[in-house]
Amino acid sequence: MQTATKHAGATRLAVDTGGTFTDLVVERPDADVRLYKRPTTPANPIDGVLNVLAAAAADLGVPLAHLLDGSELIYATTHAINAVLTGSTARTAFLVTRGHRDMLVFREGGRDKPFDHRRQFPDPYVPRALTFEVPERIGAQGEVVEPLDEDAVRKVCATLREEGVEAVAVCLLWSIVEPKHELRVAELLTEELPGVPVTLGHRLNPSLREYRRAASAVIDASLKPLMTRHIEELERRLREAGLRGPLPVVTSSGGLVHAGTIATAPIHVINSGPSMAPLAGRSYAAAGAGDETVIVMDTGGTSFDVSLVRRGEIPFTRESWIGEPYIGVLTGFPSVDVRSIGAGGGSVARVDDYGLLHVGPQSAGAVPGPVCYGRGGTAPTVTDASLVLGHIDPAYFLGGEMELDRDAAAAAIERDIARPLDLTVEQAAMAIRNVATQRMVDAIEEITIHQGIDPQRAVLAGGGGAAGLNAVSIGRRLRCERVLIPDVVAALSASGALLSDMAFDARTADWRTTADFDADTVNRLLDTLEARCGAFVDETPGVVSSRVDLFAEARYARQIWELEVHLPVRRFASRADVDALRSRFDALHQEVFGVADADSEVELLGWRAAARCKVGSDVLPRVAPTGSPIQPVRRRWATFEEIGTVAAAVWDARGLRVGERHEGPGIVETPDTSVVIDAGATFELNERGSLVIDPHGTETRQPR
Amino acid sequence: MSAAPDIDGVRLAVVTNRLQSIVRSMMNTVLRTGRSGVLNSARDFSCCIITRRDELLAAADSLPIHVMSGPDLVARAMRELHDDIAPGDAFLHNSPYLGNSHAADHSFLVPVFDDQGAHRFTVLVKAHQADCGNSVPTTYMATATDVYEEGALIFPCVRVQREYRDIADILRMCEVRIRVPDQWRGDYLAAVGAARIGERKLRELAADIGWDTLDELAEQWFDYSERRMRAAIGRLGGGVIEVTSHHDAFPGLPEGLDLRIRVSVEAAEEMIEVDLRDNPDCQPCGLNLTESTSRTAAMVGVFNGLHDDIPLNSGAFRRLRILLRENCVVGIPRHPASCSVATTNVADRVACGVQRALAELSEGAGQAEVGYVIPPADGVISGHDERGPFVNQIFLGIGGGAGSPHADGWFTAAHVGNAGLTLLDSVEMDEARFPIRVHTRALLPDSEGAGEHRGAPGALVEFGPVGGPMTLMYAQDGYETPALGARGGMAGGLARVWKVGADGTRTALGPIDQLWLDDGERVRCHTCGGGGYGPPSARDPERVAHDVREGWISADRARGVYGVALDVDGRVDEVATKALRAGLEEGC
Incomplete structure (x- = not known):
């Protein structure tokens, strides 16, 4: 097991600009890791980046230029997704095959809540007024059914000019099979509208299903002007401040790309931050034990994100929504599969008129926030409940930066929850925690069962400021063997960025079956994909090691949803190689869906080559203890499931010794979070500074 | 706030979330593994959990026409037709005369047992088939004069698995009479696989909290939902209204079909009654409704009209009285009437009629x-x-x-x-x-x-x-x-x-x-x-301008129908709009 950092020798900085805080993790050669947090500055998020860097320089006692000089800075950002959510993207036009103008309106149909007739149908991402039909048609075999009418395209261009369009997306039917019309439209756009960025569906997202390709293309085009400016400004200001090393950016697929790449395809950074949490979870869980599956949860103020790592592989999805499913925007683009539900510290609790307790999805957010913040919030939240239960020390919140009002929290819970349910305040607070915990457990169960994973054989890794409050309870209900809280808990995503690789994916659509498999053609496609990956590896500086993995998208005949299979061979030499691919698919289908169908043909939809260049470390050093002097073990009144209110032990995480075993009930406090150790659960600190918790303890553990 | 502490609002919140989560897991399995486009593209299927007393308990994300009434009827049929149900059984049921929606919806029922062998719940997957063996290649045969001409293979709740293994005789029957048999076979695997996932998750839930507690919480959930329903009905005010609806002329129905739908909102009793009995007998065509879809169509109309987030279960349904008669085109069909199209055409007329009736009865409803x-x-x-x-x-x-x-x-x-x-x-x-x-x-x-x-x-x-x-x-x-x-x-x-x-x-x-x-x-x-x-004249002129800009409506229609005048840039001309709307009102 690797325990030391394999390091290129430079200081590495990772910045994650979240909705509320901008996190910074500093990793220096032969030193500990340091975490910093400063408020995000929504008006110009780059100010927040420089603020947190300045804070780090001050803490380390060096000038900022000195910190930046010789460093690499990895950037994760919510700037793109915020622009989509707030509609502040470019004025974008959409060009589509004649007869299909309403592609973005129809979407793929569907909704949830069948009897909710209060919601307005979502507007298309590009208004219909800015959607234009192109006279042309390619057929399913790539044949030209109707030639491209170039004059008509030029006329559309004239309209786009008059309309002051700032970006254009093009999605023509079957361009993935025969792209010549789409390519010609791009040439005409460049001639007629020089300087206006264009995104082509087949180039950005070469996959079947026109709406998904179109959705990716319009989102991408609409972000180009804004993200180009943003990245340019970031780079300029960081260079001015003294940064000379590389500036990679975190993508939705959990890899790093050069900042310059973002300008050509900004959709890559849509899920920039959340995609990193699974990488961090994987690294920390692997150091604890050789477990196969890691469930990574990230609990913030308003949302609870969960993802899975199976056998070290991060699962992907093409069904990534910005906002609510069916109401929000489907990106149609491969992204780390992170499921998000509206549950977190800020989730509001209420009892309806008929006696049922609800917790979330409404959130008190950062403003006004929980009642105990004293910023005008009146509705009791999960954080208020944790405070009333004694899980949070009112004087030690965020390392003592903020004093919390326990009485106000208790009064709100008394009024809104305890009295209507005829409970004591502590019982009511426990009920709030209980329902919030169950919603999180359900979200994890759904994602694990969707992937055919048994949570009992998984490690649960927690991140986010509110993770520790119920991670052990979640682990108990899921019957997980182990719960893990890394020392970077409060900056899990930024830490993941330091652990990630420079990444490049080359994909091609190609339809065939295992029965009519043409090895020569497939091998040629793989050659091309691998060559593109090879070029990327050659161009990437500072590579410690690299690898290219090959995948097929496969499904049984007549199915339409694919599973991605890691190829068992680099090239197909014989029928046996095809059979090996087939049996690998059968095994995966069995694992994920509980059935396999050996009698059915397997359809292959496309191929992917994934280049990953290691530029950093596999393992981060421990976080340096910071803040006030380390406190000895104390006791305070706190309430726990099953046993009620007791004088519980409170450990200062910075004072724990590696390998020393403790038993709950109790609370472990770190400067960033409180970890509630339920009665009977045991925990110890491992060499990497993570709390390793057995949620069941010695008495209740199931023999295996 | 009127507290109602006879329910355990905390445990109930926890357990009902889990039940919906189980149903969603079943839904996901059918969608991801189904072979026909009807399942894997269109999502034309439903999953639900039914109590041993045949009450609908949870049906997250299911199609209303599939589940509001029907699962209750087919679960009852399973118990009444079989006195030997056992763990490992699965039943295929598509009989229109025993509670299923129509022959093309194959319902797969799996009874769930406790460790003592007592039947506790039934899980159901109902999936529309790409083909069901009709005499012509459609799953909606409007021209069928009776079930014989329709030709679908009918399974009156027939056992297809015993001890978790297929009864191959039945599958072979399907494979010789259903077009594109390997597609059907793949869909069968998907549906039964999903039902088995539901069975397993439900048993895990019971292992955590106990079967009796689960029963008790189910009862509380029904009571809670019924209370919500009472309040929603109470807000409507009372009244009785009869509306008519007309299905167009079809073969076997040369004059079309005139329907009379009587809706009574009994405010004091907090009940809604829908009376569909004063309607023609079953017709010699495939448009007859089944008991399931007659009931459900009326219920869909009511739920569409309430605009309240009431949980969909048998508790809420206690406040509905749907009056049907036997041998009625919108009632309880008698063999051999064909009900091939029972989930759409005439059912839609009933549901739409009910929601329109509620709209006319009460402002803000329907x-x-x-x-x-x-x-x-x-x-x-x-x-x-x-x-x-x-x-x-x-x-x-x-x-x-x-x-x-x-x-x-x-x-x-x-x-x-x-x-x-x-x-x-x-x-x-x-x-x-x-x-x-x-x-x-x-x-x-x-x-x-x-x-x-x-x-x-x-x-x-x-x-x-x-x-x-x-x-x-x-x-x-x-x-x-x-x-x-x-x-x-x-x-x-x-x-x-x-x-x-x-x-x-x-x-x-x-x-x-x-x-x-x-x-x-x-x-x-x-x-x-x-x-x-x-009235269109009450529409926000800015919304009308938006619709014109987006090309949903023409400027002429904005003017003539909505009374909204736009200037050359497409902006609302307020003065002209006011005049136009005054004119529209005089015209009335």
């Missing part, structure tokens, strides 16, 4: 009518190509949603019975799977039912076979009688069908056909727009 079906764009296609035979329902574009008191109609509402939960096909995916080409799929301007909250427009869809002939079956209502508006809202656009010859000539077609299309020929259709809610 809805207008949703566009009627089944258009060619949603028909069943079949034929052969070099890959072999194919048969499937496609979902290219359906009816527009209805205006409600709170919002405009949903653009992809499909039809009232599935509430827009089904998905639309990808054009590329359809063209890849079948030898067809979709030339046009677009929304149809000026086809919305105008209103303060307008209906959604209908669609214009044109497609045809490529490389060989194809059969297309459809059964379009709303050809003569549109989706009506409510409370002064206007009707949505009518449906139309044409055949487009290889030379481009258009021939108008009737509302129902088994259409043969040769290579190069196409079908072109307009689907129904949804009705509007409230």
Whole structure:
């Protein structure tokens, strides 16, 4: 097991600009890791980046230029997704095959809540007024059914000019099979509208299903002007401040790309931050034990994100929504599969008129926030409940930066929850925690069962400021063997960025079956994909090691949803190689869906080559203890499931010794979070500074 | 706040979340592993959990027409027909005379037992099939004079698994009578696999909290839901109203079908009664409803009209009284009446009638009518190509949603019975799977039912076979009688069908056909727009301007129907609008 950092020798900085805080993790050669947090500055998020860097320089006692000089800075950002959510993207036009103008309106149909007739149908991402039909048609075999009418395209261009369009997306039917019309439209756009960025569906997202390709293309085009400016400004200001090393950016697929790449395809950074949490979870869980599956949860103020790592592989999805499913925007683009539900510290609790307790999805957010913040919030939240239960020390919140009002929290819970349910305040607070915990457990169960994973054989890794409050309870209900809280808990995503690789994916659509498999053609496609990956590896500086993995998208005949299979061979030499691919698919289908169908043909939809260049470390050093002097073990009144209110032990995480075993009930406090150790659960600190918790303890553990 | 501490509001919240989560896991399995487009593209299936007393307990994300009543009836049939149900059993049930919706919906029931062998719950997966062995290649055979002519294989709750193993005799019967048998077989695996996941998760839940506690919480959940329902009905005020609705003339129904729907809101009793008994006997065609869809159609109309987030379960349904009679076209069919089309056409008329009735009874309640079906764009296609035979329902574009008191109609509402939960096909995916080409799929301007909250427009869809002939079956209502508006809202656009010859000539077609299309020929259709809610002159002029800008409605229609004048830049001309609207009011 690797325990030391394999390091290129430079200081590495990772910045994650979240909705509320901008996190910074500093990793220096032969030193500990340091975490910093400063408020995000929504008006110009780059100010927040420089603020947190300045804070780090001050803490380390060096000038900022000195910190930046010789460093690499990895950037994760919510700037793109915020622009989509707030509609502040470019004025974008959409060009589509004649007869299909309403592609973005129809979407793929569907909704949830069948009897909710209060919601307005979502507007298309590009208004219909800015959607234009192109006279042309390619057929399913790539044949030209109707030639491209170039004059008509030029006329559309004239309209786009008059309309002051700032970006254009093009999605023509079957361009993935025969792209010549789409390519010609791009040439005409460049001639007629020089300087206006264009995104082509087949180039950005070469996959079947026109709406998904179109959705990716319009989102991408609409972000180009804004993200180009943003990245340019970031780079300029960081260079001015003294940064000379590389500036990679975190993508939705959990890899790093050069900042310059973002300008050509900004959709890559849509899920920039959340995609990193699974990488961090994987690294920390692997150091604890050789477990196969890691469930990574990230609990913030308003949302609870969960993802899975199976056998070290991060699962992907093409069904990534910005906002609510069916109401929000489907990106149609491969992204780390992170499921998000509206549950977190800020989730509001209420009892309806008929006696049922609800917790979330409404959130008190950062403003006004929980009642105990004293910023005008009146509705009791999960954080208020944790405070009333004694899980949070009112004087030690965020390392003592903020004093919390326990009485106000208790009064709100008394009024809104305890009295209507005829409970004591502590019982009511426990009920709030209980329902919030169950919603999180359900979200994890759904994602694990969707992937055919048994949570009992998984490690649960927690991140986010509110993770520790119920991670052990979640682990108990899921019957997980182990719960893990890394020392970077409060900056899990930024830490993941330091652990990630420079990444490049080359994909091609190609339809065939295992029965009519043409090895020569497939091998040629793989050659091309691998060559593109090879070029990327050659161009990437500072590579410690690299690898290219090959995948097929496969499904049984007549199915339409694919599973991605890691190829068992680099090239197909014989029928046996095809059979090996087939049996690998059968095994995966069995694992994920509980059935396999050996009698059915397997359809292959496309191929992917994934280049990953290691530029950093596999393992981060421990976080340096910071803040006030380390406190000895104390006791305070706190309430726990099953046993009620007791004088519980409170450990200062910075004072724990590696390998020393403790038993709950109790609370472990770190400067960033409180970890509630339920009665009977045991925990110890491992060499990497993570709390390793057995949620069941010695008495209740199931023999295996 | 009136506390009701006789329910355990905390445990109930926890357990009901878990139950819905179990149902969602079942749904996901069917969607991801189903073989036919009906399942894996369109999501035309439902999953639910039923108590041992045959009450609907949880049905997250299921299609309303599939689950509100039906699961209760088929679960009862399973118990009554079999006194030897045991762990490991699975039953296939599609009998229209024993509680199923229609023959093309294959219901798979798995009884769930405790460790002592007592039956505790039943999990159900109901999946619309691509084919069910009808005498012609469609799952909606409107022309069938009886069940014999319809020809579907009928399974009156027949055991298909014992001790978790297939009873191969039954599967072999399906494989010789259902078109494209390997497709059916794959869908069978998907449905039974999902039911088994439901069974396992339910047993895990019971292991955590105990079966008796689960029963007790189920009862509390019903009580809670019933209370919510009482309050929602109480808010409507009382009253009785009878509305009529008309299904267009079809073969076997030369005059069409006039329906009388009597809705009583009993405010004091907090009950809603829907009386469907004063209607014609079963008809010699496939449009008769089943007991399941008669009940459910009325219930869909009520739930669409309440605008409250009431949990969908048998507790809420206690406040509904649906009066049916035997041998009635909208009642309880008698063998051998055909109910092949029981989930859509006449069922939609009933549901839309009920929601329109509620709208007229009470301000802020009900809805207008949703566009009627089944258009060619949603028909069943079949034929052969070099890959072999194919048969499937496609979902290219359906009816527009209805205006409600709170919002405009949903653009992809499909039809009232599935509430827009089904998905639309990808054009590329359809063209890849079948030898067809979709030339046009677009929304149809000026086809919305105008209103303060307008209906959604209908669609214009044109497609045809490529490389060989194809059969297309459809059964379009709303050809003569549109989706009506409510409370002064206007009707949505009518449906139309044409055949487009290889030379481009258009021939108008009737509302129902088994259409043969040769290579190069196409079908072109307009689907129904949804009705509007409230008078068009009350619509926010800015919304009208937006609709004109987006091309949903023409400037002429904005002026003539909505009384909104726009300037050359498309902005609202307030003075002219005021004058126009004053004129519209005088005109009334």
